[in-house]
Each structure stands twice: as structure tokens, then as C-alpha cells.
Amino acid sequence: MSAADRLQILFAQDQAILQINTRLRPVVEHSEPPAAEHASKPLSESSVSRLNQPQIHVVEDKRTPAVAFQGPNATPSPHDGTFCPFSAVSRFPYHHIRGDLMHRVASKYFDKGQFWDRTWDLYYIRAPPRLGGRPLVLVPTEQVRLLFREINTALDCSLSLPVEEEKGLMLRFNRDGFPQPTFLGKSNSKETKDSLESTIRQACTFKPSSGIMDESFMAFEKMMEAAIAAAKSKSKSKAKKQRLRIQRELEASDAARRAQCYLGLRADPTDLIEGKWDEHQTADPHPPRLAVDKPVPHPFWTEPVFVSVDVEVNERCHTLVTEVGISTLDTRDLIGVAPGPQGEGWQSRIRSRHLRVEEYANHVNRLYVRGCPDKFEFGVSEWVSADEVSSTVQSSFAHPTFFDGDEKKLRPLVLVGHSLISDIQYLELAGVHIVEKSSGASNFADRIDTATTFQVIRGETAARSLGAVLGELGMTGWNLHNAGNDARYTMQALVAMLVKHSIPSSGMSQ
Known part of the structure; x- marks a missing residue:
């Protein structure tokens, strides 16, 4: 039974309703062809x-x-x-x-x-x-x-x-x-x-x-x-994506704990079992609490050197590296030094550099971010040619104080960055190899991404920008998107979030 037939049965007693124009069916005038034409042309299968x-x-x-x-x-x-x-x-x-x-x-x-x-x-x-x-x-x-x-x-x-x-x-x-x-x-x-x-x-x-x-x-x-x-909408990949997300969160959580160990905010990770943290071990039921006005209660595990990097590129051509920022924090410089409420006592020990590429001296990003390559807040910018970027950056990873003993053995380096993977990719474009292509070995003992570290510490579902993280930590970032400033603020943010996270009354998620 068609819809028209059903309407006739429902409203047969009230013809007025059937005559109402609901305006859902527009009136279209058709010119009728002659009847002879209908008779002479049989309907095709498609018709x-x-x-x-x-x-x-x-x-x-x-x-x-x-x-x-x-x-x-x-x-x-x-x-x-x-x-x-x-x-x-x-x-x-x-x-x-x-x-x-x-x-x-x-x-x-x-x-x-x-x-x-x-x-x-x-x-x-x-x-x-x-x-x-x-x-x-x-x-x-x-x-x-x-x-x-x-x-x-x-x-x-x-x-x-x-x-x-x-x-x-x-x-x-x-x-x-x-x-x-x-x-x-x-x-x-x-x-x-x-x-x-x-x-x-x-x-x-x-x-x-x-x-x-x-x-x-x-x-x-x-x-x-x-x-x-x-x-296909590739919905089958949702489970895989969820597994990858959970894996990234676990890795970020482990990285945050290792970072606390590096800074003496947490005991040496002797509870690591096959690379995983065992939360149920309670070797010390009353671990010492952090007092920000006193030196940290634990030794600096492996005494590493933190190296924070940030790279700025031409917004219209991402293969052109225009700035590189490098900040370092040697944990040996922190021995006997109280971190301070936001880690200010340690933040003052950070050393920062800002490299600008001579060939792109006149380029300033304006389309997506407000670039400010001439506003380095923590020293004097250094000019290097495009051919010198690789050697200059690599040499900053091999400062004389970063070596130990007569054999000049390089101490552990921990690479730090905010959304680190993109900076690593840009460094590779500039000829700076974080992982040796020949051997596949990394020049760094560990990596810490402050974006995912802050996300895990706060229990949030999405990573925040560097400026947003600084704001949440009560800090102000001046002239962001300058590579030298961003590298410095990334290191400061790492110190501040780890110190704050180590204080039970800080309000940050444990």
C-alpha cells in the first residue's frame, strides 16, 4: 500500500485536510507532449x-x-x-x-x-x-x-x-x-x-x-x-590507535619518573623490572619528602646533562631551518642547591644559546605564528651559515664539562623538547643527527617531551602548547616562537613541573 493510499484511508472523512498545500511538494508545470509522440516512443529500460x-x-x-x-x-x-x-x-x-x-x-x-x-x-x-x-x-x-x-x-x-x-x-x-x-x-x-x-x-x-x-x-x-x-572509515584502526595512545601515555609517565630520578626528586629506579615501574614495591615505606628550601633528598641518578632544543623553520618551506635554540642544565651544577618553590634555584643554572642562520636573516614568520628572531631574552644571538648549523649544534652537545675522566667519556645526555618529535625532524633537515645513521645508536641516553610529560602529570586528554603550560605553572614566556627563548622556557617548564609534581600539597596530579 502506497503512502497516498494510507493517507486516503486516514483522512477519507475529511477531504479538506487532503486539499491542504503543505508546501513540501513544489508545483512544477510540465508541457505535455502530443499523445502521438507518447505512442511512437516506447519507454527505454533506463526510463x-x-x-x-x-x-x-x-x-x-x-x-x-x-x-x-x-x-x-x-x-x-x-x-x-x-x-x-x-x-x-x-x-x-x-x-x-x-x-x-x-x-x-x-x-x-x-x-x-x-x-x-x-x-x-x-x-x-x-x-x-x-x-x-x-x-x-x-x-x-x-x-x-x-x-x-x-x-x-x-x-x-x-x-x-x-x-x-x-x-x-x-x-x-x-x-x-x-x-x-x-x-x-x-x-x-x-x-x-x-x-x-x-x-x-x-x-x-x-x-x-x-x-x-x-x-x-x-x-x-x-x-x-x-x-x-x-x-571505509578505517574504524578498525580505532582500537590500534587507542593502544598506541595508552602506550604513549605509559611511556610519558615512565619518562616523567626517570626525570625525577635524574633530578634527585625520586629515589634511584631500583624498582624497575624489565623496564617497567612496579608501583607495589614499598622498599621505603617512609621516603623523605621534598623541601624546596633544602637540597633534594636523593642523589642525582647517573648525573646527566639535560639538553633542550627548539627549531624554527620557514613557515612556507619547512625544509629551511632559520633558528636553533639550545639550553643546557648540568645536574652536577645542582648538587647542594635548593630547587626553590618553582625550581627557580635550579632554573638560574640553565645556560642558553640562540643560533640564527645568516642566509635567512630577513625572514620572519607571520602567517601562522608571530616570529621574533631578533628578540632573544637570555643573551646575544649568534650568526651561523646554513652549512655551519650542523657542526655548531653538534659541538654544543660535546661541551668539555660534559666529559668524565682521562678517557674523556661523554656523560649521559637527556634530550628535552616541547613536542620533541617535530624538532628532531627539523634538526635532521639541518644535518644534525640525533640517531647515528650508520650504527642506529642515539647520541642521547634519554628523551623527555614536556608536552606529554605535563599532560600525563595533569591527567589531561590533550597536550598543551608551551605558552599554555607556562601559564598553568604561573610563569610568563616573553617573545615565544624565538627558538632560543622557547628552548630556555622548555627547560624551565620541565624543572618547574617536576618540582611542583614532587610536592604532595602542590595540587598537581600524582
């Missing part, structure tokens, strides 16, 4: 299929009145026979772009539904029975390329659609023996797309005709398999 599909009528979209929703009777734009899986394109920046560009593209064109609010010609094709027979919604490749051209022009980038068939993003139906996508209609919103998709018949009608050669069908099946894989 019958189209007539059997339910007609969708919605109120015109007030946001874009010139591009109101049109159902299957709309006229599609010309295309070249190539299509893209619609859902795969909707997630393109999250799966195929990395770094800062991903955030820029996503925020401007995808995050808030902007992607769906464009005008798209929607088609669908059914997958072969082996792949489930479900319909896959497609859009013409040329319309996707048009979006990419707009993005490239607006954001000065060079996005392109992968053409390799195994990527499943560009599907070539313009081949002999391939079934052709069926036009659904035009869409300019997520709601319209969902409505159109709901009109696709659920029964699988795809059957290879006798005209399709085995080779063609196998090629079509292979192409569809790649397309379906590209269109």
Missing part, C-alpha cells in the same frame, strides 16, 4: 527504472537557493567516465595529507561540513557479489579536481588526486565491458546526499552480462575492491 524509483521532494535550500536539491530527474553535468568514491573524498585530508597543511585544508574545507555544501552530481554503482553487492556512491572526478584547484589556489599548495588504481580514489569506468554508474541526482548538503542514497534499491541487481569478458569483470572487481577499501 522504466527511473520511473519506478521514488521521487524525492524537499523544501528549497535557503542557504544556496540557486543550487536547490534536485532528484534523479535532474540533468547531470558532463563527465569523462571517471569517478571517485564520495565518502573517501570526504575524508581525503585526514587520510592523505600530513602536518600543518592537513589542519589548514580540513578547517577551511571539511571540518564544519563545507565539503557537503558544494554542488555534487551523485552516482552509484553496485559492488560485485563477492564484495557484498552494496551500492557505492560516486562523484565525477572532474568535480573533485575542481575542489582541489580551489584549495590549491586559496592555500598555495599542490594537492592532487592519486591516479593509481590500487589507491581506489579514481575509478575508470570508461573501459569496454565495464558496468556504468547510475545517476542519483544533484546534492548540496549532507541531508540531501543521505536522502538520495536512501532511494537506492536494496536488492542487488548487478549481474555480469554475457557481453562482459572474464578479464573485464576481473578488472572491474579489482577496481571496486580498491574503491571500497578507500571508502
Whole structure:
């Protein structure tokens, strides 16, 4: 029984209700062709299929009145026979772009539904029975390329659609023996797309005709398999991502405890079992408490040297390193020194350098951050050429006081940074190798990331910026995004958060 029949039964006693114009079905005037023309032209198979599909009528979209929703009777734009899986394109920046560009593209064109609010010609094709027979919604490749051209022009980038068939993003139906996508209609919103998709018949009608050669069908099946894989939301990776997140949190927690041991805020990690902390061991039921006005109660484990780094690059070309900041803190300089309430007694022992690259002396970042390369707060900036960056930075890791005994054995170095992985990558671009390529050995005994350390200490779900961490610690960072200042503030933040975390009444999470 159709919807019209049900309405007739419900309201047969009140014809006035049936005559009310709800304005949900716009009145469209059609010019009727002569009856003879109807008789002379039998309906084609595609016409019958189209007539059997339910007609969708919605109120015109007030946001874009010139591009109101049109159902299957709309006229599609010309295309070249190539299509893209619609859902795969909707997630393109999250799966195929990395770094800062991903955030820029996503925020401007995808995050808030902007992607769906464009005008798209929607088609669908059914997958072969082996792949489930479900319909896959497609859009013409040329319309996707048009979006990419707009993005490239607006954001000065060079996005392109992968053409390799195994990527499943560009599907070539313009081949002999391939079934052709069926036009659904035009869409300019997520709601319209969902409505159109709901009109696709659920029964699988795809059957290879006798005209399709085995080779063609196998090629079509292979192409569809790649397309379906590209269109998946990759929800299966959520469990893997969660495991990785938990692993990172555990590693950050262990790193924070090791850092406390390095600074004498915690006993030597003799409770380490196969590299893991054993919280249930209670060798000392009454461990000494930290008094910030007195030297720390424990020895400085391994007496390392902390080396904090920060790198600034050209915001338009990340391969060009423009500044390097280096701050060091030798734990031997802290022996017998009280840390102070925020570790101020130790912070004063930090030594800082700021290197500027001569070739980029006139460059100042302004687009995404407010650069200030000429405002180093902790000394005088040093000029080096691009060819000298690597040797100058490497030599700062090998200060004479960092060696022990007649054999000149290098003492343990602990690398510190805020969102450290990006600084390591930029150092590699400048020829500074944190890990030796030949041996795979690291020049540093340990690494501490202040972003994840603070996140774990506070029990927060996301890492904060350096400026936000300083604010939470009651500190002020002047002229941030100067590499020398950022390296110094990162070291100060590490000292402050560890000292504060070691005081039970500090209010920071234990």
C-alpha cells in the first residue's frame, strides 16, 4: 500500500485536510507532449527504472537557493567516465595529507561540513557479489579536481588526486565491458546526499552480462575492491590507535619518573623490572619528602646533562631551518642547591644559546605564528651559515664539562623538547643527527617531551602548547616562537613541573 493510499484511508472523512498545500511538494508545470509522440516512443529500460524509483521532494535550500536539491530527474553535468568514491573524498585530508597543511585544508574545507555544501552530481554503482553487492556512491572526478584547484589556489599548495588504481580514489569506468554508474541526482548538503542514497534499491541487481569478458569483470572487481577499501572509515584502526595512545601515555609517565630520578626528586629506579615501574614495591615505606628550601633528598641518578632544543623553520618551506635554540642544565651544577618553590634555584643554572642562520636573516614568520628572531631574552644571538648549523649544534652537545675522566667519556645526555618529535625532524633537515645513521645508536641516553610529560602529570586528554603550560605553572614566556627563548622556557617548564609534581600539597596530579 502506497503512502497516498494510507493517507486516503486516514483522512477519507475529511477531504479538506487532503486539499491542504503543505508546501513540501513544489508545483512544477510540465508541457505535455502530443499523445502521438507518447505512442511512437516506447519507454527505454533506463526510463522504466527511473520511473519506478521514488521521487524525492524537499523544501528549497535557503542557504544556496540557486543550487536547490534536485532528484534523479535532474540533468547531470558532463563527465569523462571517471569517478571517485564520495565518502573517501570526504575524508581525503585526514587520510592523505600530513602536518600543518592537513589542519589548514580540513578547517577551511571539511571540518564544519563545507565539503557537503558544494554542488555534487551523485552516482552509484553496485559492488560485485563477492564484495557484498552494496551500492557505492560516486562523484565525477572532474568535480573533485575542481575542489582541489580551489584549495590549491586559496592555500598555495599542490594537492592532487592519486591516479593509481590500487589507491581506489579514481575509478575508470570508461573501459569496454565495464558496468556504468547510475545517476542519483544533484546534492548540496549532507541531508540531501543521505536522502538520495536512501532511494537506492536494496536488492542487488548487478549481474555480469554475457557481453562482459572474464578479464573485464576481473578488472572491474579489482577496481571496486580498491574503491571500497578507500571508502571505509578505517574504524578498525580505532582500537590500534587507542593502544598506541595508552602506550604513549605509559611511556610519558615512565619518562616523567626517570626525570625525577635524574633530578634527585625520586629515589634511584631500583624498582624497575624489565623496564617497567612496579608501583607495589614499598622498599621505603617512609621516603623523605621534598623541601624546596633544602637540597633534594636523593642523589642525582647517573648525573646527566639535560639538553633542550627548539627549531624554527620557514613557515612556507619547512625544509629551511632559520633558528636553533639550545639550553643546557648540568645536574652536577645542582648538587647542594635548593630547587626553590618553582625550581627557580635550579632554573638560574640553565645556560642558553640562540643560533640564527645568516642566509635567512630577513625572514620572519607571520602567517601562522608571530616570529621574533631578533628578540632573544637570555643573551646575544649568534650568526651561523646554513652549512655551519650542523657542526655548531653538534659541538654544543660535546661541551668539555660534559666529559668524565682521562678517557674523556661523554656523560649521559637527556634530550628535552616541547613536542620533541617535530624538532628532531627539523634538526635532521639541518644535518644534525640525533640517531647515528650508520650504527642506529642515539647520541642521547634519554628523551623527555614536556608536552606529554605535563599532560600525563595533569591527567589531561590533550597536550598543551608551551605558552599554555607556562601559564598553568604561573610563569610568563616573553617573545615565544624565538627558538632560543622557547628552548630556555622548555627547560624551565620541565624543572618547574617536576618540582611542583614532587610536592604532595602542590595540587598537581600524582
